Amino acid sequence: xxxxxxxxxxxxxxxxxxxxxxxxxxxxxxxxxxxxxxxxxxxxxxxxxxxxxxxxxxxxxxxxxxxxxxxxxxxxxxxxxxxxxxxxxxxxxxxxxxxxxxxxxxxxxxxxxxxxxxxxxxxxxxxxxxxxxxxxxxxxxxxxxxxxxxxxxxxxxxxxxxxxxxxxxxxxxxxxxxxxxxxxxxxxxxxxxxxxxxxxxxxxxxxxxxxxxxxxxxxxxxxxxxxxxxxxxxxxxxxxxxxxxxxxxxxxxxxxxx
Amino acid sequence: xxxxxxxxxxxxxxxxxxxxxxxxxxxxxxxxxxxxxxxxxxxxxxxxxxxxxxxxxxxxxxxxxxxxxxxxxxxxxxxxxxxxxxxxxxxxxxxxxxxxxxxxxxxxxxxxxxxxxxxxxxxxxxxxxxxxxxxxxxxxxxxxxxxxxxxxxxxxxxxxxxxxxxxxxxxxxxxxxxxxxxxxxxxxxxxxxxxxxxxxxxxxxxxxxxxxxxxxxxxxxxxxxxxxxxxxxxxxxxxxxxxxxxxxxxxxxxxxxx
DNA sequence: TTGAACTTCTTACAGCGTAGGCTATTATTC
DNA sequence: GAATAATAGCCTACGCTGTAAGAAGTTCAA
Numbered sequence: 001x002x003x004x005x006x007x008x009x010x011x012x013x014x015x016x017x018x019x020x021x022x023x024x025x026x027x028x029x030x031x032x033x034x035x036x037x038x039x040x041x042x043x044x045x046x047x048x049x050x051x052x053x054x055x056x057x058x059x060x061x062x063x064x065x066x067x068x069x070x071x072x073x074x075x076x077x078x079x080x081x082x083x084x085x086x087x088x089x090x091x092x093x094x095x096x097x098x099x100x101x102x103x104x105x106x107x108x109x110x111x112x113x114x115x116x117x118x119x120x121x122x123x124x125x126x127x128x129x130x131x132x133x134x135x136x137x138x139x140x141x142x143x144x145x146x147x148x149x150x151x152x153x154x155x156x157x158x159x160x161x162x163x164x165x166x167x168x169x170x171x172x173x174x175x176x177x178x179x180x181x182x183x184x185x186x187x188x189x190x191x192x193x194x195x196x197x198x199x200x201x202x203x204x205x206x207x208x209x210x211x212x213x214x215x216x217x218x219x220x221x222x223x224x225x226x227x228x229x230x231x232x233x234x235x236x237x238x239x240x241x242x243x244x245x246x247x248x249x250x251x252x253x254x255x256x257x258x
Numbered sequence: 259x260x261x262x263x264x265x266x267x268x269x270x271x272x273x274x275x276x277x278x279x280x281x282x283x284x285x286x287x288x289x290x291x292x293x294x295x296x297x298x299x300x301x302x303x304x305x306x307x308x309x310x311x312x313x314x315x316x317x318x319x320x321x322x323x324x325x326x327x328x329x330x331x332x333x334x335x336x337x338x339x340x341x342x343x344x345x346x347x348x349x350x351x352x353x354x355x356x357x358x359x360x361x362x363x364x365x366x367x368x369x370x371x372x373x374x375x376x377x378x379x380x381x382x383x384x385x386x387x388x389x390x391x392x393x394x395x396x397x398x399x400x401x402x403x404x405x406x407x408x409x410x411x412x413x414x415x416x417x418x419x420x421x422x423x424x425x426x427x428x429x430x431x432x433x434x435x436x437x438x439x440x441x442x443x444x445x446x447x448x449x450x451x452x453x454x455x456x457x458x459x460x461x462x463x464x465x466x467x468x469x470x471x472x473x474x475x476x477x478x479x480x481x482x483x484x485x486x487x488x489x490x491x492x493x494x495x496x497x498x499x500x501x502x503x504x505x506x507x508x509x510x511x512x513x514x515x516x
Numbered sequence: 517t518t519g520a521a522c523t524t525c526t527t528a529c530a531g532c533g534t535a536g537g538c539t540a541t542t543a544t545t546c
Numbered sequence: 547g548a549a550t551a552a553t554a555g556c557c558t559a560c561g562c563t564g565t566a567a568g569a570a571g572t573t574c575a576a
Contacts, residue, residue, distance in 0.1 A: 128436070
């Protein structure tokens with residue numbers, strides 16, 4: 001299950017943390033930890049065990065302090081997650097200039113997001129409307145928009161295209177992550193799991209009433225040796241999506257309004 | 259935030275619950291509750307307060323019993339959620355035959371999913387790989403496939419198209435729900451919220467370094483009077499997606515393989 | 517009437533985020 | 547060098563979670 005976690009406890013404080021503002025006066029005992037170190041430990045836990053396993057006590061234990069010590073560095077868990085997000089968004093740097101046409105650039109944007117979600121599946125569960133605008137998030141937003149800049153789209157259309165890609169990738173990678181997690185947690189591959197349930201399913205499933213589902217389900221099972229093949233699904237969906245954008249771009253090139 | 263909740267504690271037991279198998283012998287005190295009643299109460303809570311607020315104690319309180327009483331009817335919380343999902347998937351019935359061409363049928367599939375997610379935002383947080391195949395989930399899967407049946411696509415392509423639509427809708431509606439929840443929780447509209455943060459953002463955001471983001475962000479803010487307009491975003495994305503499917507369908511009609 | 521089957525309630529456990537208060541440590545000021 | 551102020555870190559405590567274990571109460575079949 002997923003519950004919607006959102007960062008953004010106090011956005012102003014989060015922004016200060018993210019941009020390294022508010023250097024504190026130099027009194028009192030020397031800090032044992034740093035915000036970056038705490039975020040790194042938290043990211044490690046979330047990557048390995050999921051966002052549900054991420055607790056202040058758990059992070060503190062990892063760092064050899066008590067839970068309450070973390071509150072000297074970070075106002076709360078929500079702001080810590082804000083920092084985590086900005087860190088992983090900037091993980092491998094944000095490219096400056098990208099060669100190729102809009103299609104290959106957009107494809108790269110989508111694949112980078114896909115890879116990032118696979119590396120950090122907990123990102124799927126972090127609410128990103130009203131994102132806290134850390135340095136990396138801003139840089140990446142600019143980078144993504146540049147993929148569709150200068151090809152005849154209006155500013156609004158550029159924003160819509162980038163949002164659409166983001167929405168689709170989120171949905172697609174979620175399927176992939178859920179499949180992987182299900183296999184890991186049950187120790188059974190998808191095909192083994194479904195075969196195990198086949199006898200019970202046969203009792204309740206009326207193939208005559210639902211012939212299309214029966215045929216397609218069987219075909220998919222044979223083809224993938226699983227109920228789904230998320231990577232292939234992503235490739236297929238991305239290709240269709242970009243085909244659809246191409247129609248828009250051509251229309252714009254001919255001077256038509258959508 | 260969202261944590262990934264998934265139903266599916268014991269799938270076999272869930273299937274029995276969903277299909278009303280395992281009528282129990284008639285001894286002992288008369289049951290005060292029914293599985294359907296419990297699921298209805300749980301759906302009400304999840305709709306109104308979110309999946310995070312859904313606890314066994316909360317459901318029990320709603321029904322005037324103690325938490326542990328529920329365990330006579332349902333093996334656990336995970337299986338309860340399985341039942342909830344199947345119920346809302348069948349909520350308004352699953353249509354038998356749909357008029358129109360593949361495009362209007364697919365559009366209808368997407369809009370029904372969109373509406374369902376808006377009515378029951380907690381569905382976004384329930385893992386659906388390895389779904390528990392209740393009667394309504396099966397019926398809807400068949401219905402969705404029928405939207406793209408008989409137009410020249412292979413079984414695999416039909417499955418891929420339906421998955422792609424599902425993935426996109428999930429991603430798009432998630433944005434919409436997050437925005438609505440953010441407005442509800444903060445009591446501030448999107449535009450008011452961003453304007454409030456503008457001074458702090460101006461301090462850290464370098465418009466010269468990120469000219470595209472600056473321009474597009476400003477344009478979007480003016481156009482939507484918000485950072486995003488989810489309904490418009492959905493319409494735009496769906497149109498592009500269906501344009502992309504049209505390319506595929508035309509290619510199939512010409513006998514080409516993808 | 518008795519016993520089995522079943523429902524319901526009580527108790528308990530370990531874990532969560534974090535408020536409040538305390539002590540120990542350090543840099544600055546006199 | 548001593549006093550002071552500010553900070554770091556720890557401890558305790560609250561109400562919440564899902565559900566295991568077991569006791570108590572209710573209803574039917576024999």
